[in-house]
Amino acid sequence: MTDRTDTVAVNGATGAPLWLLAELTYRCPLQCVYCSNPLDFAAVEEELTTAEWIEVLTQARAMGAVQMGFSGGEPLVRRDLEELVAEARRLGFYTNLITSGLGLDEARIEALREAGLDHIQISLQAADPDVAAAVAGSPKAHAKKLAMARAVKAAGYPMVLNVVLHRHNIDRIDEIIALCDELGADAVELANCQMYGWAHLNREGLLPSREQLEAAEATTARWRERLAERGRDMRLLFVVPDYYGERPKACMGGWGSIFMTVAPDGAVLPCHSARMLPMRFPNVRDHGLREIWYDSEPFNRYRGDAWMQEPCRSCDERHKDVGGCRCQAYLLTGDAAATDPVCSLSPDHHLIEAARREANAASPAMETLTLRNVHESQVFCRQ
């Protein structure tokens, strides 16, 4: 009766980008050690103007994009967020705000609702204030987030909470789920941190051990049973870290397949991590979105399967996982066209096994990890 969009597009005509992620800014009041923004984000200075963003939204919608996320950095930093949401909604997008909750208050929630915002997703760092403060580099953020989560719920929005899991908070997953339950969440994404951007930089201190991961999955399963017994409808989505898989994920449903990110300065990317790949991505200030999506070299480079190397090239599963993630392949092997080393068939899989061994040994303390901020970022801008 239905088919879902999470199927993988294989060879054949390029379809429309159904998903648009608008990263409005790299500015953020928090400094999360696993931030997926590029390490050199501080090099980006000129953000798109309100009029330029409206042009992006208009073009993307005309191409068939229908789901969209306002993200960042912290999108609430942009004072024109309400105006952009109103325009997106008028165009027919389903509008998601992906936020830390900082910069939100009751008045702004009401203004966003009037603008037609469909959904607000708030991120939590932990159940206890101390760990949350260390992860986000802010002592006051946690209490503010909890207050805003309650306000979003009170405003009648479906409440989806996102908690990034890593070795310093994963053992407290029972308390994290209990907190989400108490807040009245409709759904919780328990997303193990994936190793890109700042998370890759801090990997040794973030990747959980297999033992930690298995315990967390078991706790989540027990919670699902308890919630079902109570008739409580709170969906728990547990996302396993790539590093503990035996096959890679079909990243973004395939490169340039259904997903498009526009970065704060107008660079157009096949995903929000791709900016660090050694290629030059086109910019909406120079080209139309349609031309970028269908005709540009970067968007076509990893479409289909002609670009694949062995063992992907002759693998029966190549259309199922599209060779995994190009960013992960590049970060680990230096070759963006390599098989994602997460795959046990990859000749580079030993790199993943080494990272797992590292995670099962002693790990750096939370306080020694590099916080994501402008000062630290400038180190990478100079490289």
Place this chain on the structure above:
Amino acid sequence: MAMIESATVYRLRPGWRLQWEQAQGRHVLLYPEGMVQLNDSAGAILGQLDGQRDVASLVANLQAQFPDAPAAAIEQDVHEFLLDAARQGWIQHD
């Protein structure tokens, strides 16, 4: 097996939206960070949910809209679809 009551009023789950997508040539059901792509009959049935109409009048409307299809088959299709949609959490009733 669960049954569909004729007098039940179903509505979309709060925050979810049914929309015709010209670019895809079909109805889609939009929800936080996701989308279900619907076939013609699913789109027609969900399009009837206005928060007022009960199952019986929904079936009658569709029977009037598709006079060439057997009335009993339409009723059965609607009941099966609503059961499935409710199980998947797309629709709710009081």
